[in-house]
Amino acid sequence: MVLEDHLLTEARNPRSSGIDSATALELVELMNAEDAGVIEAVRAETHAIAKAVEWTAERFRRGGRLIYVGAGTSGRLGVLDASECPPTFSTPPEMVVGLIAGGPRALTRSIENAEDDPDQGAADLAALDVGDRDLVVGVATSGRTPYVLGAVREARLRGAATVGLACNRPSLLGVEVDLEIAPLVGPEVIAGSTRLKAGTATKMVLNMITTGAMVLIGKTLGNRMIDFTPVNEKLRIRARRMLRELAGIDDDQAVELLSACGGRLKVALVAALAGVEAEAADALLAVHGGRVRQAVDAHKNQGKGVGRP
Incomplete structure (x- = not known):
């Protein structure tokens, strides 16, 4: 089992150890320098991301769906990416779906304990009547979120293809899915605040998956x-x-x-x-x-x- 203490996304970043004494300019320069590494972390996963793009396009051609499942920042980013597809590509709202632990209320306020329930993840996924034409992408920067793990397990039981997007490797999510995407962005400027580099990497990958698939199907x-x-x-x-x-x-x-x-x-x-x-x-x-x-x-x-x- 991957313990929280050993997660790369939870580690302390030595370059920001004195951040509480930094000036505003020093803070901005430090964060900008750290963010520069996100590009290379995503680049290292391009082959896996390309496969996810191909899988998504293939499901769309068969009338299937892309379904994101996440909690906290990861869930919000999935819902955001899904919600931007209809106005950008004239897709029906049910073609790309975002599930977040805690439901719509969790989009604007933290419902921290919602992510700890794998049964709810499975139930929310089952409520969409997921099947073998669909692709489910579990998004969890830690790679261990119980809500997401429950959802991807339910997806596999129902014959759906599964992708796991995390910023740690190895991860519990990585071993549960058919395809693993793991941009290793390293420790955050603020330890454990994965809305920063991990969130940026996640947004980049999700953009690539939907945009790439939409191009492949002729949008x-x-x-x-x-x-x-x-x-x-x-x-x-x-x-x-x-x-x-x-x-x-x-x-x-x-x-x-x-x-x-x-x-x-x-x-x-x-x-x-x-x-x-x-x-x-x-x-x-x-x-x-x-x-x-x-x-x-x-x-x-x-x-x-x-x-x-």
Whole structure:
């Protein structure tokens, strides 16, 4: 068993031992220097993070979900990342879900004992009817939070794939999951205050998982977010601008094309770039997993006879 006294995230940082005598500038410089190491700690886990991205995208393609489970700062960061997916990528709220020990009230106030209940973690996970199409990411910087351990065990019993994100290795969480991600950021400036470097590393990893998976399933064209329906004036202006820039058409043509495509920008982009009607553009997107570039390229290559006998 991993004892709390031996956790890297609970150790004292010798570089900040005199922090209570530091000036404001010295405090800021010290924290900035410590934060610089977070980048390398995350970089060391890039292969594992990339696998988590691939697993997430594969679940999304099958109609499955990404579910974060955490407590305290870890739980809040999971809920934050989940809540930012619908406005960023036009996903339904149930596609990326964040569970936090103690429920929604724990988002704004500390409910410390909630993290100690593995049965509640299992029950909260079971309440989502998790199955083999889903991916559950347990987030616990210590790697030993009972609520998170209970949830990932329940997830595995239900056939879901599991990922553990911790800032310690080895960890109890690491041995419970199918894939371990462990950016080792080292002792915090304030001993045990894992909302600092560990929280920053966690936020970075969660950003990579959702953003990477959304790109893989076709939510962008290049680095532009294109999977949205223009339901207000700001989005209508954005959609027309993207059509003008990407398809080389004028504003009147953009308005007409969006109308013909039911306001769906991705369909309009395929129609314009492939030179097809809305119905054919919709079909191309369906065949190519909603990815605009692949749909357009496939249509153009077919026209050139690529792959024909």
